[in-house]
Structure formats: structure tokens, C-alpha cells
Amino acid sequence: MKEIIKEEFKAPRVFLVTDKGIMDSGIGNQVLSQFERAQVFDEVESNPKSPTVDKAGELVQKVKPDLVIGLGGGSPMDAAKAIALLATNKGRIEDYEGKAKYKNPPLPVLAIPTTCGTGSEVTWVSVITHPERRFKMSIKGPEMFPAVALIDPELLISLPPPLIASTGIDALTHAIEAYTAKGATKFSDNFARQAGELIFDSLQDAFENIKDNKEARVKIMSGSTLAGVAFGNSDVGAVHCLAEACGGLYDLPHGELNSIFLPHVMEFNLPVAKTRYAEIAELAGIQEKDENLASQELVHKIKSMSRAMNIPSFHDLGLAESEFPDIACGAFHNNSNPSNPREVKYEDYLAILNTALHSS
Numbered sequence: 001m002k003e004i005i006k007e008e009f010k011a012p013r014v015f016l017v018t019d020k021g022i023m024d025s026g027i028g029n030q031v032l033s034q035f036e037r038a039q040v041f042d043e044v045e046s047n048p049k050s051p052t053v054d055k056a057g058e059l060v061q062k063v064k065p066d067l068v069i070g071l072g073g074g075s076p077m078d079a080a081k082a083i084a085l086l087a088t089n090k091g092r093i094e095d096y097e098g099k100a101k102y103k104n105p106p107l108p109v110l111a112i113p114t115t116c117g118t119g120s121e122v123t124w125v126s127v128i129t130h131p132e133r134r135f136k137m138s139i140k141g142p143e144m145f146p147a148v149a150l151i152d153p154e155l156l157i158s159l160p161p162p163l164i165a166s167t168g169i170d171a172l173t174h175a176i177e178a179y180t181a182k183g184a185t186k187f188s189d190n191f192a193r194q195a196g197e198l199i200f201d202s203l204q205d206a207f208e209n210i211k212d213n214k215e216a217r218v219k220i221m222s223g224s225t226l227a228g229v230a231f232g233n234s235d236v237g238a239v240h241c242l243a244e245a246c247g248g249l250y251d252l253p254h255g256e257l258n259s260i261f262l263p264h265v266m267e268f269n270l271p272v273a274k275t276r277y278a279e280i281a282e283l284a285g286i287q288e289k290d291e292n293l294a295s296q297e298l299v300h301k302i303k304s305m306s307r308a309m310n311i312p313s314f315h316d317l318g319l320a321e322s323e324f325p326d327i328a329c330g331a332f333h334n335n336s337n338p339s340n341p342r343e344v345k346y347e348d349y350l351a352i353l354n355t356a357l358h359s360s
């Protein structure tokens with residue numbers, strides 16, 4: 001790491017953005033040992049909230065670092081990107097909701113993922129929850145890509161199995177949605193296919209024993225980052241629209257929500273996306289030549305994977321059907337809704353939510 005820092009950043013004063021779990025695990029101190037001057041902000045919660053980012057923003061304006069480090073899962077990395085923006089721009093993070101609303105380019109960010117799902121280390125977006133609006137804001141811009149992403153599969157060794165499962169399925173959702181998004185290109189396809197193959201090949205093994213399986217660690221971490229490059233170029237679709245609406249309203253884990261909605265959105269998309277799903281099925285080792293059957297086998301495989309990794313069902317999350325209109329409305333108005341391969345109306349989101357609730 002020292003060589004990379006020396007090459008990319010000159011004598012940096014760093015501002016480390018992370019969470020308490022990462023500091024307790026010792027990974028935070030491993031990173032800090034590489035720097036002489038560092039300020040730590042370890043208060044990032046899951047689904048990072050705007051008051052937390054604003055608090056760190058006030059601190060970062062005083063500290064005046066040269067570099068912001070985002071260390072952890074998607075939450076600390078997204079928070080780090082937002083804090084880097086507030087280091088060079090006055091105000092609160094909600095003032096910068098949308099695309100390139102900042103006046104000055106944010107500080108450079110070094111992103112170090114410690115989970116296998118988010119892809120935030122290679123994307124230009126920071127997703128921050130506004131608690132009063134119960135809404136996930138997207139803050140993005142070309143200057144918000146991390147300057148350097150340090151991908152080290154060894155950081156996954158102590159990741160608990162439930163987090164491997166939920167972040168791994170998040171990565172798989174990125175690959176599948178990127179491959180079927182309306183904006184998919186040959187470039188994004190290439191990354192999505194590689195990611196899909198690596199993730200199908202390693203997720204179950206990583207879940208069962210990541211500590212003793214270096215090959216699984218390398219494959220799942222690489223798959224996660226490649227899936228990030230894929231959806232960063234083509235976008236995600238209706239699975240993420242539902243997961244973001246639900247996560248913003250009820251503060252539920254992003255990866256679990258994706259794994260709940262993924263098979264149901266795929267079933268909805270089948271009439272227009274079966275060729276692409278059949279291609280993904282092949283990458284998943286499904287040997288079925290008929291596109292319809294291959295796509296259905298893929299959906300079935302994803303449901304079985306989630307069950308085998310003990311991911312909760314939608315029913316387990318305890319949401320009432322009376323809350324579905326708010327979720328469907330949020331999903332319908334999500335920026336990524338137009339990217340889904342099949343047009344999804346408000347009523348379609350309601351129907352998907354009902355199917356997900358009543359499926360075992």
C-alpha cells in the first residue's frame with residue numbers, strides 16, 4: 001500500500017472514513033500505520049445518513065486533508081465520497097443531490113473495500129439517506145470516481161458469512177442488471193459477464209469458508225469490483241429501484257433487499273430479457289439450450305442460492321402491505337427506473353412487491 005500511496009499522492013494528510021466494526025477488527029489500524037498524519041472519522045452507520053456526513057463535513061473543513069480514505073463496505077466508501085465533496089464545497093450534502101452540482105472538484109478518494117458487493121470503489125455515485133425525507137439521495141459527478149481503488153481480497157478473511165451472502169448477492173445483482181439494462185454496451189457487457197461468471201463460481205464457497213479458500217476470496221472480490229465497473233457504465237434496473245426505495249423508507253440492508261427482489265424482477269423481465277438471462281444462465285453453469293427454460297432455471301438457481309445462504313425472505317422483514325404504495329412510488333421515481341429492460345409502471349412495482357411477500 002505504501003508504494004501505491006507514494007506513487008499517487010505526495011506526503012498526504014489523510015482523513016479516514018470508516019465504521020466502528022472496521023476499527024475494532026484491526027483493519028483500520030493497519031491502514032493508519034501507512035500514514036504519518038491521519039484524522040479518523042469512524043461514525044458511519046449502515047445506509048449512511050446525511051447528518052453524519054454533514055458532521056464529518058464540518059470536521060474535514062477544519063482538518064484540511066489532502067486525501068480522503070473510504071475503508072469498509074459501501075456505506076463508508078459512499079460516505080467518504082460525499083465527505084470529500086464537502087471538503088472543497090460549503091454547505092450540506094443535500095445541497096449537492098443530483099449530477100455534478102458541486103462548484104469545486106472533491107478531494108481525491110482512496111477507496112478500500114472490505115466487503116464483496118458494493119462496487120462503490122469504482123463508481124462515481126455516493127448514495128446518502130436523508131432521514132427526514134426517508135429517501136436515498138444520489139450525489140454523483142465525473143470528479144467523484146475514487147482516484148485509486150485498492151482491491152485486496154485478504155480483507156475479506158474476517159467478513160461474517162451473512163455479510164458475504166448479502167454483499168455477494170448485491171454484486172450478482174449489479175452484474176445481472178448491468179447486463180440487461182437498456183444502456184448496456186459491449187464494454188459494460190464484457191465486465192458484467194466476467195463478474196457474473198466469477199460470482200456464480202465462488203459465492204457459495206466464500207459463504208461456507210472464506211478463511212481457508214483463497215481462490216474463492218480472489219474470485220468474489222474481483223467479481224464484485226468488475227460488476228461495479230459494469231453497472232457504473234450501463235446502470236442498474238428495477239431491483240435496485242425497489243431496494244433503494246425500501247432501504248430509504250425502512251433502513252433495511254441493501255444486499256438483503258436485492259436478493260429478495262432479484263428473482264421476482266427477473267420473472268417480470270422475462271418477456272423481454274430471456275435471451276440475455278439465458279446467456280447469464282450459461283455463465284452460471286446451466287446447460288439448457290432453450291432460452292425460456294434456461295432463464296427459468298437461472299431464476300430458480302438464484303432463489304436456491306439465497307435460501308442456502310439463509311438470506312431472510314421479504315415476509316421476515318415484517319413490512320405490512322399497507323406500506324407497499326410508498327415503496328412502489330419511490331421505486332417508480334428512481335433515476336434508474338427507465339434503465340430496466342422492460343417498462344415498469346407503479347402498478348407493476350406493487351404487483352412485484354405482492355409476489356415477493358407471498359413467495360416462500
Ligand SMILES: [Fe+2]
Nearest residue numbers: 118170174254
Ligand atoms: Fe447495489
